[in-house]
Amino acid sequence: MTDISITIKDRTGKIHSVNAPTDMSMNLMELVKSYEIEDEGTIGTCGGMAMCASCQCYILSEHQLKEMGDDEEAMLSEAFFVKENSRLSCQIFITKDLDGLEFEIAPAS
Numbered sequence: 583m584t585d586i587s588i589t590i591k592d593r594t595g596k597i598h599s600v601n602a603p604t605d606m607s608m609n610l611m612e613l614v615k616s617y618e619i620e621d622e623g624t625i626g627t628c629g630g631m632a633m634c635a636s637c638q639c640y641i642l643s644e645h646q647l648k649e650m651g652d653d654e655e656a657m658l659s660e661a662f663f664v665k666e667n668s669r670l671s672c673q674i675f676i677t678k679d680l681d682g683l684e685f686e687i688a689p690a691s
Contacts, residue, residue, distance in 0.1 A: 584603070584604045584605060584678060585601040585602060585603055585604070586601070586602050586604055586676065586678060586680060586681035586682075586683075587599060587600075587601060587602070587681060587682060588600055588601075588602045588610075588613065588676075588680065588682075588683045588684075588685075589682075589683070589684040589685075590613075590614060590617075590619055590684075590685060590686075590687065591642070591684075591685070591686035591687065592619050592620060592687055593620060593687050593688075593689060593690060598617065598619055600613065600617050602676045602680075603676065604676055604677055604678050606676075607675065608675070608676050609630060609671060609672050609673065609674055609675050609676065610637075610639065610671035610672070610674045610676065610685065611625060611626040611630055611637040611670075611671040611672040612626070612630065612672075613671075613676065614626075614637070614671065614687065619687070620687060624636065624690050625637050625671075625687065626671075626672060628672075630672035631653075631672070632651070632653040632654050632657050632670055632672060632673055633653075633657065634657070635657050635658065635660070635662075635670060636690070637670055637671040637672045637687075638658070638661055638663065638664070638668055638669070638670060638671070638687075638688035639668070639669055639670075639671045639685045639686060639687050639688055640665055640667045640668060640669075640685060640686045640688060641667045641669055641683075641684075641685050642667070642684040642685055642686055643682060643683050643684040643685075645679070645680055645682075645683050646679075647669065647674060648674070648675075650669070650673070651673065653673075654669070654670045654673045657670060658670065662689075662691075663688050663689050668688065669685075671685070671687075
């Protein structure tokens with residue numbers, strides 16, 4: 583099992599440094615949920631299907647991420663609080679090259 587380090591800024595501004603497994607096909611939304619960083623039912627309400635934007639986040643570090651798919655791009659075009667560095671955390675899978683990634687969870691409302 584190989585873990586990497588990821589830093590998450592929650593909706594209250596608190597910083598969480600967590601270990602993330604690279605061998606479980608997890609995405610960032612699932613990582614947030616597994617550490618219970620946000621209240622139950624406030625993130626990933628569509629189950630990670632890129633259909634709700636409740637898991638929108640802002641990528642703060644300079645990591646190269648996989649390009650957005652059509653579903654993610656369409657969902658973000660309809661979401662609130664979108665910034666240039668917005669992504670859906672359900673669409674970013676944890677891999678070794680994301681070691682040191684920093685992101686902030688977008689406001690819920």
